[in-house]
Amino acid sequence: MNVIIVGSGLLGVSTAYHLHRQGHNVTVIDRRESAGLETSFANGGLLTPSLSDPWNAPGVFFNMLKMIGKEDSPLLLRPKALPSLAFWGLSFLKNSSRKTYEQSIFRNTRMAKYTLDVLDSMTTEMGLSDLGGGNGTLKVCRHNEELDEVLAMAEFLKPEAVKFSMLTREETFELEPSLAPLNDKLAGSIYFPEDRFGDAHQYCVEVSKYLENAGVRFLYSTTVNDIHKQNGKITHLDTSQGQLDADAFVLAAGSYSPLLASKVGINLPVKPCKGYSLTLELDGWQGGPKVPVIDHSLHAAVVPIGNRIRVAGTAEFNGYDKDLNAGRLQNLYDLLHAIYPESTPFVSPETTKHWTGLRPVSASGVPLIGRSKIGNLYINTGHGHLGWTMSAGSGKALADLMSGITPEITLDDYAVN
Secondary structure (H helix, E strand, O other): OEEEEEOOOHHHHHHHHHHHHOOOEEEEEOOOOOOOOOOOOOOOOEEOHHHOOOOOOOOHHHHHHHHOOOOOOOEEEOHHHOHHHHHHHHHHHHOOOHHHHHHHHHHHHHHHHHHHHHHHHHHHHHOOOOOOOOOOEEEEEOOHHHHHHHHHHHHHOHHHOOOOEEEOHHHHHHHOHHHHHHHHHOOEEEEEOOOEEOOHHHHHHHHHHHHHHOOOEEEOOOOEEEEEEEOOEEEEEEEOOEEEEOOEEEEOOHHHHHHHHHHHOOOOOEEEEEEEEEEEEOOOOOOOOOOOEEEOOOOEEEEEEOOEEEEEEEEEEEOEOOOOOHHHHHHHHHHHHHHOHHHHHHOOOOOOEEEEEEEEEEOOOOOEEEEOOOOOEEEEEOEHHHHHHHHHHHHHHHHHHHOOOOOOOOOHHHOOO
16 A cells, blocks of 8 residues: 655654555655654653643633733643634533543553553664663652642552652652752652653654665655545645655644645644743753653653753643744743752753744544544544654554554544544
8 A cells, every 4th residue: 555644753753664564655745854853853752651641631721711921831821822722622621521531641541551562662673772761750749739649640540550659858869869959849759660751853863764764755845735635535645746646645744734634624623732842961060860850840841861951841822833932941941940950050051952843732632543534544643742652652553553453552542533
């Protein structure tokens, strides 16, 4: 079967790898000049089955109203984005009921754990770098009430066999000495030993290079101008490189997938949510973190990636705007200082890389993976802040479905229709 995949980010290259491995002829197209340059480029770097809860928790509506216009809030809703969120927002809120929210957590957790297994196999088969490696994540809390909240969520995930340990303040500092300067500002932490971390962009680069060497065609700097349908099937794409024909098509273009799907009358309940990150070269700081730290109180993550530090911890509904907001970036510098006050003398804004990307957030908080109402058009998007966490498993499951193989994880929970 000839397959065209739109998008060379985490979901696109993961799907391409498994389709190629199953014997299909695959072409990947992307509007950027190489793989993984959009939302996959500088995300938080975490693969966390322990943190698979979607953003639409019960009470999210009132929390978001409180955050309108507050530049230092972890989840910011820009007033100008409200009209574009109207119908999607109603579904987002509908899915914030306690029962639905808990179902969504379990669905995301299952895909996240499956992804770690698939990633292990891919790493072995391709000789990838230690992209999904690491030694767990540490979720730290500054108040006992927050520690109880995180513990309750960890206990809730026990049916999915998510391992965890509750650590005292002293045990936290023993595991991650770089946190010791916080002293009595920390109440304790929960350690999730099976979580991992790694460079998502490097994964995209290595997988795409492997596939190119294996004969998969990548068409970069290629935009999709139109999608043509006839007799209930997609026939071809009109692109900046000309007409492209295939037997099957996959939309894995992140937040841009709904724009493409709308060309053939498909409404994907996915909206862009802007995220920011800093990538710092901290030369001279000897006390840097060895374990990714998520500060529950500050809603921030600090992740060691090689000899760099990635700081991520903000989200913003602002349509397809990708401007770097100085105030939101300053929030991340402030968050880093609050978690690691000793890092401040070693932080240089001149060498720090600032980034923003658009996370594709589904109305349910669960990704959309599977066949659309058009028989030969498949979808792999809507992963929100969990794209890296669920990428490899999502790609494998969709490839299995397209190849007529029963997926190892049921896709009913992620159905597009």
